[in-house]
Amino acid sequence: MNKYIISIDNSKIELNIRDANTVSMNGKDISYDILKNESNKIIFKINNRIYEIFYDEINENDFYIYVDGQRIKTTIRTELEEKINALLKKKDAGSKATEIKAPMPGLLLKILKNEGEEINVGEPVAILEAMKMENEIRSHYKGKIAKIFVEEGKSVEKGELILKIN
Amino acid sequence: MQKIKKILIVNRGEIAVRIIAACKELGIRSATIYSEADKTSLHARLSDETYLIGPAPAVESYLNIEKIINLAKKINADAIHPGYGFLSENAEFIKAVEEAGIIFIGPSSQSVELMGSKTAARRLMESNNVPIVPGTTEKLSDVEDAIATAKKIGFPVMLKASAGGGGKGMRLVYSESELPEALERAQNESLKAFGSPDIYMEKFIENPKHIEVQILGDKFGNYIHLFERECSIQRRHQKVVEEAPSVFVDGEVRRKITEAAINAARACNYYNAGTIEFLMDKDHNFYFLEMNTRLQVEHPVTELITGVDLVKEQINIAEGNELSFRQRDIKMHGHAIECRVYAEDIENNFAPSTGKIKFHELPAGPGVRVDRGIDSESEVPIYYDPLLSKVIAWGSTRTEAIERMKRALEEYIIVGVTTNIELFDWILNHKVFLEGTFDNNFLDKEFLPLVKDGKYKNGKYEKLKELAAIATALIESGKQNKLIADVKHNGQNNWLLGKYE
Numbered sequence: 001m002n003k004y005i006i007s008i009d010n011s012k013i014e015l016n017i018r019d020a021n022t023v024s025m026n027g028k029d030i031s032y033d034i035l036k037n038e039s040n041k042i043i044f045k046i047n048n049r050i051y052e053i054f055y056d057e058i059n060e061n062d063f064y065i066y067v068d069g070q071r072i073k074t075t076i077r078t079e080l081e082e083k084i085n086a087l088l089k090k091k092d093a094g095s096k097a098t099e100i101k102a103p104m105p106g107l108l109l110k111i112l113k114n115e116g117e118e119i120n121v122g123e124p125v126a127i128l129e130a131m132k133m134e135n136e137i138r139s140h141y142k143g144k145i146a147k148i149f150v151e152e153g154k155s156v157e158k159g160e161l162i163l164k165i166n
Numbered sequence: 167m168q169k170i171k172k173i174l175i176v177n178r179g180e181i182a183v184r185i186i187a188a189c190k191e192l193g194i195r196s197a198t199i200y201s202e203a204d205k206t207s208l209h210a211r212l213s214d215e216t217y218l219i220g221p222a223p224a225v226e227s228y229l230n231i232e233k234i235i236n237l238a239k240k241i242n243a244d245a246i247h248p249g250y251g252f253l254s255e256n257a258e259f260i261k262a263v264e265e266a267g268i269i270f271i272g273p274s275s276q277s278v279e280l281m282g283s284k285t286a287a288r289r290l291m292e293s294n295n296v297p298i299v300p301g302t303t304e305k306l307s308d309v310e311d312a313i314a315t316a317k318k319i320g321f322p323v324m325l326k327a328s329a330g331g332g333g334k335g336m337r338l339v340y341s342e343s344e345l346p347e348a349l350e351r352a353q354n355e356s357l358k359a360f361g362s363p364d365i366y367m368e369k370f371i372e373n374p375k376h377i378e379v380q381i382l383g384d385k386f387g388n389y390i391h392l393f394e395r396e397c398s399i400q401r402r403h404q405k406v407v408e409e410a411p412s413v414f415v416d417g418e419v420r421r422k423i424t425e426a427a428i429n430a431a432r433a434c435n436y437y438n439a440g441t442i443e444f445l446m447d448k449d450h451n452f453y454f455l456e457m458n459t460r461l462q463v464e465h466p467v468t469e470l471i472t473g474v475d476l477v478k479e480q481i482n483i484a485e486g487n488e489l490s491f492r493q494r495d496i497k498m499h500g501h502a503i504e505c506r507v508y509a510e511d512i513e514n515n516f517a518p519s520t521g522k523i524k525f526h527e528l529p530a531g532p533g534v535r536v537d538r539g540i541d542s543e544s545e546v547p548i549y550y551d552p553l554l555s556k557v558i559a560w561g562s563t564r565t566e567a568i569e570r571m572k573r574a575l576e577e578y579i580i581v582g583v584t585t586n587i588e589l590f591d592w593i594l595n596h597k598v599f600l601e602g603t604f605d606n607n608f609l610d611k612e613f614l615p616l617v618k619d620g621k622y623k624n625g626k627y628e629k630l631k632e633l634a635a636i637a638t639a640l641i642e643s644g645k646q647n648k649l650i651a652d653v654k655h656n657g658q659n660n661w662l663l664g665k666y667e
Contacts, residue, residue, distance in 0.1 A: 002639070002642070002643045002646065004638075004639050004642065004643075006635040006638050006639060008631050008634060008635060009620065009631075011631065013631070013632065013635040015635060015636065015639040017639060017640070017643045023636060023639065023640070025632065025635070025636065030636070032636070032640070034640060034644070037640075037641070037644045040524055040525045040581055041525070042637060042640060042641055042644070044637075044640060046636070051633065051637070053633075053634075053637045054525055054527075054579050054581050055581070055637065055638075055641055056524060056581045056582060063638050063641065064581070065634040065637050065638060066579055066581060067630050067633060067634060067637070068576050068626065068630060069572075069575045069576035069577075069578070069587065069588075069591060070588065070591070070623075070626060070627050070630055071587070071588060072627070072630060072631065072634040074634055074635060074638040076638050076639065076642050103511070103514050103515075103517045104511075104517045104518055104519060104520070104548075105520060105548050106548065109354075127351070129358075130517070130518055130548060133334065133355070133402070133518070134351055134354065134355055135515070135517055136515075138515075158520075
């Protein structure tokens, strides 16, 4: 028996897989039948409909679920993981530093701010060249540039830390 | 007249695949080039012959004129097809092809020189009674020149690459203070994309529509048009949805704009397939924007409403034959829409995404066509344009085409990279799109404000959340069960094998 909390956007759905044919969602029992389960694809039947669902495992907890032309990001945690995560989040909210990361891999052409400079929400902080286009990276935060981690003219990977704002 | 036996296609992705299809149907041998980043790509696999041309960066591979010409000679290709982008509008390249005694499937280098420089093209159009957007017909000499010109024609102004197209090296400028930085960046982008930093200036026409006309011309001076395409749905000055015909263009406007298009082509002794792009204001006044002397990304919508295979016709013209059609043979039938599927993140300012395609399942059925450069296991490299594929739907009416497109996109699965597919669901259900009254700013105005918090997602998404949750739980629990089963299984085997004795 497996009990999970699934988060999608801001909503949480409780799922309890009771046995090989019954799942309870937020306390309500639904019977299901798995027809196929392979990498990137699962086929199951609920009531009179067969669902063919494609998926991509982003990491241990996060999935992209592809259904009817929509891509839905889901996060799955066991009850215990969910509790730990809530605690971590609380701790995180205490610290104020915010990070700006490279949204895609590319060449960092220009950094438009210096350490110690003030920055507003929506203001461009750097220019990243990727796929022949110059892309502005804008700040989602207001504050002061605490530290810059990358030099101009260097390549960055997706998700690489560019600078921190206090 | 010379029958072409082997074509070297010097491009990649969906357009290379499209040209291979025409070659196969005509019984012509197809050869392609690929870079080190494209070793497993679809276009290399589908062609009859394929050759490694160089390292991943385009300047060392798909843009390397010397290597390409040498290869064409070595493999005895009697023609070269450039596709779009890369070397397709590079007069120096076309000249090199001509000098090597190889047929270029496109216009002469002289025509491209005339039209390739956007400033020269503006001068030519002006003198041939094709209306142009107010602005300069020469490149800007420096920042001072730019500021003076902008003040004269009035802000906002548009900076554009003289050698450009496709939105690269283009900047919209609202005030004098933004101008120096914008000019510098446009020049940089232009230099990298086209090898020339020359920028010119046009008055910015507020809320225009982008309407273009497809033409065909042969080497005997015969010209026909294949009606207009509506390409106003754009982001970052690049088209994402195109259709033919335009609901905004009626019989009289169509007659005038197609006539202007043919005048434009004739003015530069053009032969090949070509596109004359116009901006159209709300009163149906239109202005010459530029001429693209090549096949367009959106050519399939024209093919579907006219029944003309534009790539085959390009080859026919290049062989030195007369056009296969007269104007009276060209009839418009039904309506077609194209959605460009890009590897990009619509929630993050359309930033390009990369990665490996883990799963790819195509839509099918009545009225659906997909031109694609990808397959399962394809890599999406960082080095090139992020266009993955194009879904094109045809219907006897616009409504039918739209409904078919919606169905096709529901069927289309691309797992592994972030794509813009969800954007189309929003567009195709939007009132303004359905009315046909949208202009070039439609996405910026209507879509961008909804991106934050995912507000563009419709009711369908909400309804699917519970299903997605069930699927996630079943996948995860399946994984756990398999893990336990594997441990048990391996354990038993190991005992039997005597490993744990």
